[in-house]
Amino acid sequence: MHASALHRRIRRFAVALLALVVATAAVGFHAGWRRAQERASRANRRALVGALGFADLALSSSVRWIRHPSQIEPNAARSDLPGALDVDPAGALIGPPEEP
Amino acid sequence: MSGGSMDAGGWRRQRALLEYALGTFRRRGRRNLSMIVGLTFVVALYASVLLLTESLRHEWRATLDATPDLVVQRMVAGRPALIDADETFGVTDEPGVREIAPRVWGYLFVEAIGGNVTVVASQDAETRWASSLASGRNLRPAGEVPEALVGEALADRLGVRAGDRLAIPDAAGELRVLEIAGVFDHDSAMHSADVLVTTLAVARTLLAVPEAQATDIALTLARSEEAPAVARRVREALPGARVIERSALVRTYELTFDGRAGLLAVVLLPCLAAFLLLCWDRLTGLGEMERREIGILKAIGWETRDVLTARLWESATIAVGGVWIGYLLAYGYVYLLGAPGLAGALFGWSALHPTLELTPAARLEHLASLAGLVVLPFLGVSLIPAWRAATLDPDEAMR
Numbered sequence: 065m066h067a068s069a070l071h072r073r074i075r076r077f078a079v080a081l082l083a084l085v086v087a088t089a090a091v092g093f094h095a096g097w098r099r100a101q102e103r104a105s106r107a108n109r110r111a112l113v114g115a116l117g118f119a120d121l122a123l124s125s126s127v128r129w130i131r132h133p134s135q136i137e138p139n140a141a142r143s144d145l146p147g148a149l150d151v152d153p154a155g156a157l158i159g160p161p162e163e164p
Numbered sequence: 165m166s167g168g169s170m171d172a173g174g175w176r177r178q179r180a181l182l183e184y185a186l187g188t189f190r191r192r193g194r195r196n197l198s199m200i201v202g203l204t205f206v207v208a209l210y211a212s213v214l215l216l217t218e219s220l221r222h223e224w225r226a227t228l229d230a231t232p233d234l235v236v237q238r239m240v241a242g243r244p245a246l247i248d249a250d251e252t253f254g255v256t257d258e259p260g261v262r263e264i265a266p267r268v269w270g271y272l273f274v275e276a277i278g279g280n281v282t283v284v285a286s287q288d289a290e291t292r293w294a295s296s297l298a299s300g301r302n303l304r305p306a307g308e309v310p311e312a313l314v315g316e317a318l319a320d321r322l323g324v325r326a327g328d329r330l331a332i333p334d335a336a337g338e339l340r341v342l343e344i345a346g347v348f349d350h351d352s353a354m355h356s357a358d359v360l361v362t363t364l365a366v367a368r369t370l371l372a373v374p375e376a377q378a379t380d381i382a383l384t385l386a387r388s389e390e391a392p393a394v395a396r397r398v399r400e401a402l403p404g405a406r407v408i409e410r411s412a413l414v415r416t417y418e419l420t421f422d423g424r425a426g427l428l429a430v431v432l433l434p435c436l437a438a439f440l441l442l443c444w445d446r447l448t449g450l451g452e453m454e455r456r457e458i459g460i461l462k463a464i465g466w467e468t469r470d471v472l473t474a475r476l477w478e479s480a481t482i483a484v485g486g487v488w489i490g491y492l493l494a495y496g497y498v499y500l501l502g503a504p505g506l507a508g509a510l511f512g513w514s515a516l517h518p519t520l521e522l523t524p525a526a527r528l529e530h531l532a533s534l535a536g537l538v539v540l541p542f543l544g545v546s547l548i549p550a551w552r553a554a555t556l557d558p559d560e561a562m563r
Contacts, residue, residue, distance in 0.1 A: 095524035105351035114230040115292035122357040
């Protein structure tokens with residue numbers, strides 16, 4: 065009775081472990097599928113970036129230096145609204161570019 | 165005794181200790197469950213930041229080398245100003261300079277959607293856009309009505325499709341009618357969500373850029389290594405010009421992403437520290453039952469090492485389980501749900517933003533960093549109190 069209780073614990077542990085392994089395998093499969101999709105579309109995206117002329121990501125169009133941090137003047141966070149502070153939280157992720 | 169039988173004996177011993185440790189999940193289920201939930205939450209939060217940042221970095225790196233080697237901006241009063249479109253900086257004789265292209269682009273605030281649209285003049289309408297269009301066709305240079313290609317988010321927000329006509333106010337406030345020739349596809353949304361590509365003449369009208377002037381000038385070189393030398397000649401020809409080298413952008417972006425991701429991680433550290441402190445508090449206050457349990461185990465012949473090994477199994481199960489589940493949840497949150505909340509907080513308010521469909525960029529270093537930040541400290545805070553109790557005299561522990 066006692067031994068079967070112990071084995072039951074191990075079995076439950078093994079089932080939980082297996083569930084995690086299966087979930088991890090599913091994540092790996094999904095990641096592989098997404099990466100294959102990305103590789104397939106990369107040439108097109110590179111052509112688009114080549115035509116646009118900048119690789120900046122369109123994450124936030126509300127402030128110019130965040131929309132095109134590679135192109136727009138440094139320290140321009142305040143230039144969009146006179147006297148305004150850098151109120152956009154995107155400033156937490158993408159800082160003003162450094163002068164080359 | 166052979167080495168094999170010793171190994172088998174060691175395995176049986178470890179299995180017995182693991183079984184005992186698993187039993188504690190029944191005896192102290194609520195406490196252990198709350199610690200797994202806490203660990204999962206902290207890890208999921210931290211891993212989400214790591215995954216999101218790494219994927220954005222990947223997205224940017226994948227396309228960076230398609231950009232011009234040099235971009236020249238004229239500076240007036242310390243800010244970019246329009247530049248003569250026929251400016252060649254005296255570098256046309258340089259054999260390494262493949263193309264000098266004046267670019268007309270800029271921002272147009274569209275009141276109807278309450279946001280900025282990035283207007284880009286198409287240099288050559290014929291070939292370069294077709295592969296990125298989800299619907300419609302390339303721009304026609306001289307159609308009856310001026311044409312435009314728009315990003316997916318912009319088309320959605322304006323409620324237009326390929327073939328529709330759109331009246332958009334130019335920089336002078338006059339309405340200009342454009343025909344939507346095509347809409348960029350979903351795959352390119354990270355770059356084109358808020359973009360409106362149109363012919364050079366229309367872009368000039370929309371942005372109020374006079375004839376013979378341009379926003380900046382892009383130089384494409386035969387060999388990127390020549391960029392510093394060409395940049396030097398450009399600066400000599402146009403003193404005060406801002407010359408943006410692609411190699412400098414790489415450094416800037418890497419520093420920016422590293423620095424900002426690090427900053428976010430540091431912001432999350434107090435969360436982790438608070439959790440570990442809570443665990444320490446819970447685990448140092450060994451309950452009477454737990455002390456008695458350790459006392460009984462020692463009285464029936466368990467050694468200190470066995471008690472600690474059983475506790476190690478219990479804590480490792482909690483820590484590894486929490487990190488594992490947390491990382492899987494972070495993956496789902498970032499790559500299946502698009503990081504709602506976190507992305508909004510990071511990217512800021514924006515009228516036009518792409519649907520975040522990032523390429524998974526999970527790395528082994530993430531797990532190593534999580535192990536160092538979470539698993540090891542957690543094992544530390546759980547083993548020290550157990551060691552204290554296990555070294556007590558059994559009689560004292562049971563009393």
